[in-house]
Structure formats: C-alpha cells, structure tokens
Amino acid sequence: LSQALRRVGIAPLRELFALLRGPAIGATRWHGLLVCAIDGTSMFVPNSAANATTFGRQTGRPDAESGYPMLRLLTVVACGTRTVIDAVFGSYRVGETSYAPPLLRCLQPGMLLLADRNFAVTTLIEQIASAHAQFLIRCKDARVLPPIKHLPDHTWLARMGSVTVRVIDARITVALGAEATRTGHYRLITTLLDEKRYPAQELVRLYHQRWEIETSYLELKSTILGGRVLRATTPAGVAQEVYALLITYQAL
16 A cells, blocks of 8 residues: 555645635635635654654754654635635744745635734735735734724724734633633734724624634544554655545545
8 A cells, every 4th residue: 555655646635635625615704705714733743764854843952852753734724614725734844924925825805814923924914915815813912003094993004014904902801710800912903994894893703713723723633633643754655644634624
C-alpha cells in the first residue's frame, strides 16, 4: 500500500480536495453575506530526518525542541456548516500571516471573513479588500486608529493603509457563576461601514462565530484522526495524509 501511495503522488489527492472544497448549502449568511472564518492550527508528524528538515519543530529555549516535527495548517471555513473553503499547509517555521496571502485567493464578493487579532495586519486587510470581500477582525485593544469620522452609534471610521475601516469598541461581560462576572475589552475592525444596516451590537454578537473554526480543527484532529500523529515519514507522504484528512472531513 505504501508503494502504491508513492506511485500515486500528491497531485491526485490535491485535485480531489479542490473538487470537494467550498461552502455547503445551508452555510450561515448574515445580511446576505456568507460568513467565514480564517485561522491556523498545528499537527505533529513522525520524527524522521526528512520531516524535521522540511517542517521544523516547535522550540522553547534554543536547546529545547519538541519531540516531534510539526506542520502548520491554515484554513478558511464556512461558519454554520464548518465546511472547508480552502486550505494551505507546510513548514511550522512559517507563521500564519505568511501563509494567509495565498489562502485569500478563495475570497470573493458576498463573503464576510472573521479573524482573530493575529490577522489584523494592514497588508492582509488590503488584500481582503482587493478581493471585494468584507471582513470583521479583532485587533489589539490599544491599537491606535485615529478617527476620520465619528458615527452616531459611537463607532468611528479610520484608515488602515488604503482601506477605510469602521472601529467598534465593545465591553463584553461574562457570567462566571455564583454572581461573579468578568468584563473584557474587544476592539473590532470591519469594512461594513453603514452603522444603520450593520448595527455594532449585531457585529459584536456575530464575531463569536469565529470560534466555529476551532470546532472544525477539533473534528479533524481529535475525532477523525483520533488524536494520533500522522504516519508518513516523508514530506510527500505527510502531504497525502493531510489532503486525505481534509477530503474525509469535507465528505463527512
């Protein structure tokens, strides 16, 4: 079987995933926009010299590497159905924001992309806007975004590179039980500039759906893979396995 897999190569599995990827019927839409989320995860691969060279390892101190090499996987997932719209993966040494640009090729008009503050990078925001997709992204609470216009709902417009964004400051209080609460500050940026059509409170509630991509990774790694590491000792074999997992996940 392993010899047959080597003869097949990566390309057929990559093409099969390309045929299956995309939002399913019933994917969440909000004000007519297809709601999606982008984020990354990591996966362990077998501890072979080839895998270690290609994918790298997680490091703490310079003399303390993890026991297994790791790869980084980045996906765009449709919220609601949690189907995979597109995916990229490769060396763990490459960060999420470096993998994001080729993944943004799947964006198109009529999509709303949710992302964590790691993706609040001006160059990425400009690329999302150039695809004519909308976004709702958390940024650092202290990020300086000077207002160019104040809106009646206490949000404001600002510039990030060539893109005009609407800034929403929200304080979210969570009940912890026994009458204890905790309040956190969220700063969101979005290209949905019309405060009447897209109320700030609705956007704050909608942002919670970003966490559905974490559920998709749980299904992929813990349910389908059963928490096991991948098996292939070669980078090509690892790529086959990742595509096979994505194909199986998408079919299910």
